Amino acid sequence: MVAVNSPAIETHDLRKVFGKKAAVNGLDLNVERGEVFGFLGPNGAGKTTVVKMLLGLIRPSGGTGRVFGISISDYRVRERVGFLPEHFRFHDWLTAREFLQLHADLYHMTANEKRRRIPELLELVGLAPHASQRLREFSKGMLQRIGLAQALLNHPELVILDEPTSGLDPVGRRLVRDIIGDLRRQETTVFLNSHLLSEVEITCDRVAFIKRGVVIATSPLKTMIEGELTVEVQARNLKESVVQGLTRWSQNVRADGEHLSLTVKSEGDLPAINRYLVEQGVEVYALRPAHISLEDLFIQIIGTDGGL
C-alpha cells in the first residue's frame, strides 16, 4: 500500500469547514521528498489549518491527505515528522533540557539516543549555556530556538515550520535559514508556512500560493524569478543608437536620461551587456540586476484585496 516513492506530502480535495465557513476548500497539494516548499498566502487563507490537518490536530471535513504515503489520520506517521508551531507555547516550567527530554520520550527515543542528540541540538540552536534554565525565563527568540530543536529531535524526514521566523531578530532568522540549508543538504523535506516573503525567497525551492483555502498557483521559485530579470543601468553618454543596440538582448528597453532599464532572459547576459556599453563609449556607473520580488509576485497572484 505504501509506495516507496510516494511524495512527502500529498493531499487530494482536502477540506475543512468551521461552521458555515470553508477554511480549506478542496486543497490539492504535492510536495516532493527533499524539497524546501514554501506555503504562502495572506492571513486567514487557511495555511495553519492545512498544517494542523497534516499533523492530525484538526480532523478534515473531507478529502484525503498522506504524508510519505501514510494517511494523516494514522498517528504513526508523526514518527517521521518534526513540527514547530506558530505560537511556540511550551510547558514553561520545564528547563530547556527537560523539555527536549520530554519530547524525545514522546518520539520513543532510547536513553542512548537522547544522551547524544539533546546536547547536539542545544549546541545547534545556540542554547547550550541555557540548558538548565526554565523556559519561563526564555525570550521569544530563545523559545523559538528550543522549539526548533524540539522539531529536529527524531531526525525527521519532514519538518513543518509554521511561521518560523516571525518574531526573531536577524541573528535568529539567520539561524533558521542555516538550519533549513542543513536540512536541504540532508535531503530532508521542509514545509515552510510563512508570510515573510524575503525568507521564503531565500530558502525555498518551490512555492504554492493559497487563497481562501485553495492553491491558486504552484511554481518553482528559481525559474519564476529568472524568467523575469530586470536590469537597472546608470550611465552617462547614452546615445540613442546605443540604446537601440540593446534590443538584441531585450525587447523591453526604457531609457530616461542617465537611467536605463531593460528586461533580460537570464543573468548570463549581464557581462555581455556591460561589455557592449563600455565599447560604445558609455560611462557605466552602476549595473544592477533586480529580480522581480516575491512580494510583487504575491500581490500579482493573490491580488491587493489580500484574499479577504
Place this chain on the structure above:
Amino acid sequence: MSVLTLARLTFREASRRWIVWVALILGALFLAVYALGFHQIQRDIELNAGRTSLLERSEMYNFFLMAGLYVVNFLNILMAVLTSVDTLSGEIASGTIHTLLAKPIRRWEVVFGKWIGFAAMLLLYLLLMAGGVMGVVYLETGYLVPNAVRGLGLMAFNALLLLSVSFFGGASLSTLANGVMAFGLYGVAFIGGWIEQFGSFLENQTAINVGILCSLIIPSEAIWKRAAHEMTSPLVASLGFSPFSSPSVPSPLMLLYAALYTIGALFLAVRRFQNRDL
C-alpha cells in the same frame, strides 16, 4: 510508554508549580490542628474516665475520627477538581497541546497519562491525610477504626470519580466553566445527601427519593456515605443520626452505578478530546 511519560509529566508539573508542596504544607497544618484538638478532647475524656465506660469512650473516638475523615473527604474532592480542572482545557487554550500532539502519540494516551498522574497524587494525598487522622487517634488512644482499608478505598474511589468528571469537563469546556460544572455537581450531591439523610430520619420517602435522584446525577456523596457506614462503629450508627454518617446506606448497586459513572465520564472525556479540533 507514552502514557507513563504523560503521567510523569503531570507529577512534575504539580511539583514545579508548587501544587504538591502547598497541599502538603497545608495538609500538615490540618493534621497538626486536628492532633492538637483531639489531644485536648481526649484529655477531658480521660479526666472523666471514671464516669464513662470503655465502650462509650471508643464510641466518642469513632465520632471524632469520622469528623476528621469527613473533612479529609471534602479536601480530597476539592483537590481532585482543583488540581485537574485546567489540565486539558488549559493546554488547549495556551496551545502547549500542539507540540505534544504533533508527536507520535494518540490522544487517549494523553488523557489516560494525565489521569493516572493525578490519580496517583490524589491517592498519596488521601493516604497522608486520612492515614494522619487515623494515626493521630491511634497514637492518642490506641483506637483503630473498623474497616479502615475498605473505607479508605471508597474515599479514594470518590476522588477518582470527581477526577473523571473534571476530565470530561476539561475536554469539553473552558477551565472556568469546568470548575463551575464540577463544583455545581458536587453541590447537588451534597444537598441531596442531606435531604436523603433527613428524609430517612423523618421516614419521608419523597425526600429519600430526591436524595437518590441526586446520587444518580452524581454519586459522590453516596460513596462517602458508604465509606462512613463502613467505618462507623455499630453503636454510633445505632444512634441513628450523625452529621458524618447516615442511616440510609447506599446499596452495592449504587456503588456499581458510581463505578460505571466514573468509567463513563473518563470514556466520554477521551471521546470529546479525540474529536476536538485543536
